[in-house]
Amino acid sequence: MLTAVRSRSRTALAALVTLTALALAGCSASPAEPGARSSPGQAASPAVPSGDAFPVTIPSALGDAVITKRPERVVTWGWSSQDAVLALGVVPVAMPRNTYGGDADGVFPWDADKIKELGGATPVLLSSDSGEVPFEEIVEVRPDVILAPYSGITKEEFAKLSRIAPVVAYPEKPWALPWQDQVEIIGKALGRSAEATALKERTAAYVASLAAANPVLKGRSFLYGAANEADQLNVYRASDPRVALLGDLGMTVSPSVAALDADPKAGSYFYNVSYENVGKIEADVLVMYFGSQKEADRFVADPVISAMPNVRDKRFAPIVGESFVMASSAPTVLSIPWMLDRYVPQLAAAAAKAGA
Known part of the structure; x- marks a missing residue:
């Protein structure tokens, strides 16, 4: 920030x-003539x-x-x-x-x-x-x-x-x-x-067409998080644009997002949940972002995290790579198609396991 x-x-x-x-003063100057550098x-x-x-x-x-x-x-x-x-x-x-x-x-x-x-x-x-x-x-x-x-x-x-x-x-x-x-x-x-x-x-x-092509996403609950601090999850609130984008695909924000929020009027777009409370998260799909695959692997290697039902049952859809992180963190008319074309198949695969 x-x-x-x-x-x-x-x-x-x-x-x-x-x-x-x-x-x-420069802004009031005449525009360059056609062909001018x-x-x-x-x-x-x-x-x-x-x-x-x-x-x-x-x-x-x-x-x-x-x-x-x-x-x-x-x-x-x-x-x-x-x-x-x-x-x-x-x-x-x-x-x-x-x-x-x-x-x-x-x-x-x-x-x-x-x-x-x-x-x-x-x-x-x-x-x-x-x-x-x-x-x-x-x-x-x-x-x-x-x-x-x-x-x-x-x-x-x-x-x-x-x-x-x-x-x-x-x-x-x-x-x-x-x-x-x-x-x-x-x-x-x-x-x-x-x-x-x-x-x-x-x-x-375009987003609606992806939702229609992947009906397994409809109604699936999710929690969007990040592991930017030691032994804590950053949980993104429902109002955040990255969360709203998944809602546009037909998914729903897990009730856990509101239930674990100790200060919903804080004004920030995320809050922290300690690892000792991650067992309280209930969501069909866990979505998180990582700058590299190494970071993602280190996250799931933690015994507390590997025991989470989402991770254990492969209902985990990580967004991996710095460009993908930025594309999802601030979705726009340019970054949305660049990212979702690549990410939605992975997200749908994780959602499908919620109904297995």
Whole structure:
């Protein structure tokens, strides 16, 4: 999860304000003439019909974004906003570098495929490993809009970013926006609402087709977890997008998810269950993610875990590999087909054992 930005010195803040002024001035410059060399990502955006009217105001939990004209230079922040932007035919001028799950450059495979399809260059990749918003890097690419609806930016970060360009943040809670809402919000910000609606419908139809092709999933209960802390499971609440995606396949959240939740109003998208309580988990299928097969093997080798009925009876459907972890953790119109084509057969096999 993103962390709060550490305080800057007065000198650094003054430099940021100066750079911001330069960036805003640059954004008002005339667009490049046809055939002119453009910055990374910009040239790949295809011509689009008139679409939505501008200006447009997009509210969020942190404040409004007032976008006066169709954005041409788009910056994304967070785990997955770039997916919706690319799916709508626009290559961002900058997006986060993802060393976890990304290729050698830090680009997710489904994003790399889409950039290639659009004929674009790899965008400027923003420093993201520390979790801090790289304000100066964002200033340098002179954005027209900053899209961060699936992120953890704070009120203070929102205010600083808004000095650079309009910022589209999350409507309610950080790290909790369903993929349907994400593509809709980003479509509105880019003046491509009709295209966004079509994308949403096409993706929903794809998920529905997988559900129809795998009826064994219908009604099967599941618990979605992770083993990120010693001797504890991270259990994801029903509102988390990764959990909701399995619900779209016809599965149901195990009652254990609510029963074991000691503080359901905590506001986080997951809670912890100690290994001494994993015997209380009742679910047809246990779904968990691991960065590597080695991690998955180490998890099931623990005597407490190997004794769990789900693991013992092979009703365990692990998501393995960093790219798969990211594709499932922040599902989008691009990552959903990339991941589910490969994962659903494994999930269906585990669900089938629940009825054996």
